Amino acid sequence: MMVLVDDAGGAYPRIDHSPWNGCTLADFVMPFFLFIVGVAIALALKRVPSMRDAVKKIILRTLKLLFWGILLQGGYSHAPDDLSYGVDMKFIRWCGILQRIALVYCVVALIETFTTKLRPTTLSPGHLSIFTAYRWIGGFVAFIIYMVTTFALYVPDWSFVDHNHDEKKRYTVICGMRGHLGPACNAVGYVDRQVWGVNHLYSQPVWTRLKACTFSSPGTGPLRKDAPAWCHAPFEPEGFLSSISAILSGTIGVHYGHVLIHFKGHSERLKQWVSMAVVLLIVAIILHFTNAIPLNKQLYSFSYVCFTAGAAGIVFSGFYLLIDVWGFRTPFLFLEWIGMNAMLVFVMAAQDIFAGFVNGWYYKDPDNTLVNWIQEHVFVKVWHSERLGTLLYVIFAEITFWSVVAGICHKLGIYWKL
Template identity: 85%
Template sequence: MEDARRVGQRPGETPLIKDDHDSKSEDVEPTAKEETVITVLNPRSSVSGENKVVEEQLVVKPKTKRVATLDAFRGLTIVLMILVDDAGGAYSKIDHSPWNGCTLADFVMPFFLFIVGVAIALALKKIPKMSAAIRKIALRTLKLLFWGILLQGGYSHAPDNLSYGVDMKQIRWCGILQRIALVYFVVALVETLTTKRRPTVLEPGHLSIFTAYQWQWITGFIAFTIYMVITFALYVPDWSFSVSDDDGSKRYTVKCGMRGHLGPACNAVGYVDRQVWGVNHLYAYPVWQRLKACTLSAPNSGPFREDAPNWCRAPFEPEGLLSSISAIVSGTIGIHYGHVLVHFKGHAERLKQWVSMGLCLLVVAIILHFTDAIPINKQLYSFSYVCFTAGAAGIVFSGFYILIDVWGFRTPFLFLEWIGMNAMLVFVMAAQGIFEGFINGWYYKNSDNTLVYWIQKHIFNDVWHSERVGTLLYVIFAQITFWGVVSGILHKLGIYWKL
């Protein structure tokens, strides 16, 4: 996600977090029958020595069937993140879209938020004590914020740079985990506070699932309204920024003086972040630097054109405040899919709800994008982008559900399940490059002569006589496959990173 490295479980956690308010029920198939009572005859000896037969009732809890699709979908999202972050530089078509449009990398963040919503619906099916649930939601949100700032704020320079530390004047406050924290907090809190309004049985009708959870949808609509009003109504004035290099610091000015602009220079999303966080605390390497207006190497990275506009050198926060408010809608759609899983018992009923909604979202997104009303744009987290990626998530989730939970083709997806069960570990160690950074700390003669470099060069690049192909194969085998095996071993040992 804008290179996750520059940017922290036990079965049943969300993409990067676990809701254990009802840890026995999370990611578990809802069952209509809660328990079975069995009467047994137990011969006992009385005090007087007489043999008597005493009836005992044993309460047997049925084994719940885990929905393996959730773990597999979560694992797929982590795998995509590793692939696009580490191989995206070699293959620009899978890297983030420089501005409008949607590539493979642009699906990662909304897929995370979608599965966060699904898992919250299962974790909060039953809330024994609301105050305790709220405390846990707040604590988990703070943990996510802490890990996000630590890993993506600039403190860690893994895996290539062995130093650590960050200038507090330049620290990045936003990032992947911070966005997940905001969405999780809002969606989980609404789910908790509306517990008493939650129906046990749905009314007849295809739309009853929507009316039953109207407060969740009202929250999503409020987030959508706030985003749309600010995006199209906020006036964006001229702004300036400084860039430091070996020749010193140079100041640039970007001319705006407009509202409703959806281009890189003068959009309201960037303006809000500059006002709230400060221009020095934003992401310094936005993907728009790969646009044709900025470099002759487009769509790849390269030196700036001599006539490149000033905004090409400017920072921009892809996980900023206003765009994160829009991202709440992704979590709302995800929790709807979770509600369907809870209330509908048959496979056909669930798939009917899921697929129909996914297709509707895709149609809305395509119409908005190709009519130029609201282009699909990950950096702005536009409404068409929300619909397109959420619709895609719903279709992929439904496909996984058919293959894994309906048809029982679980074995080919086991490695994704294992990664999904230990998503936090793989995110930190692989996507954030912490494990590679640790390995690089043991070098020979100079810091460039490391085991990771030797493996990349001699086992992959030299063998295939191509740095691009070698990079892709290295990511597939030395990272994704490796962490799939590690996650499988940890799963067999019952070891999970629980946030």
């Protein structure tokens, strides 16, 4: 899904990240990552023979995720279009997808490890016994920190220099308020500017696709001449405060894993999963449509956590029903293969490292590469449509291709693990 929305989102803006409030297909990717990380943590740590060894493995895996995240999204790699590499440390981006996963994984896995001796072997009777048997302390603390900071922190005026153009220009954003959930003066952006520095944030935020910023909305286009100052500003979608909120996504995933461990019957598991998912979706919809807390991926708002976790719970239950209960495993083998080599597909496909490698061999002109030739002649010109050709290229030349590669690696026993 990440490959699809990243590489086809430019042609189909409706599946790309929502410019601000709302939830599109792309906005489900990150919370789905964190949800299944939580499920995996519960299964992997249901027995902890040595707490010391478990903590060592958790810390080591966290450091590996941080390293690969900074390497791939910090600005060092310019794949696939630019064949150069390197990053100015003055502008390196410290946050990213793997960094957020690392933080959530570290916190949730450590809590799961340290509470291992408190786990019950059997549950007491009652529909809510699964909730009282485990400690939700990580998610609860994360929720309190996020909500208090978001609505109580004072955000002063701030300024920045736009480095995206030859002519550098300084802009000032007028704020002086609390509890603002718009692009300009929210606490999430303020915390990141204070922690990381404005030059180390993501320089191409999705809010530039808002109507206030461009006439091409919801697509990408040049900024309006009368665009507000914040349209030119950087913003970190995987920032510090929003990543604290994301811990709750991982905690909910852990809960689904606990249900899988303690309940042995299919109907009991599905009842627990679906009922919780429905409650989360109802809470999210009420918060969003009353405009109390809108769905917002960039802020990782509480309603967004609930909505995406509820959706993940429904999808998870659906796959469980199809594969584990009804036995339809063969049609979904490609997902199994990708899942067993997720890091390989993420690095090579989602981060375009393989495409950048292939583009290193070009003929006469750097744009005349095998990747561009296949996209143009096999897909775009055949279907006489840039949009449809791009979509089909992503589906067949990227997703299908890497499904086959992952399947071959599985047959050969080759896995890229952290």
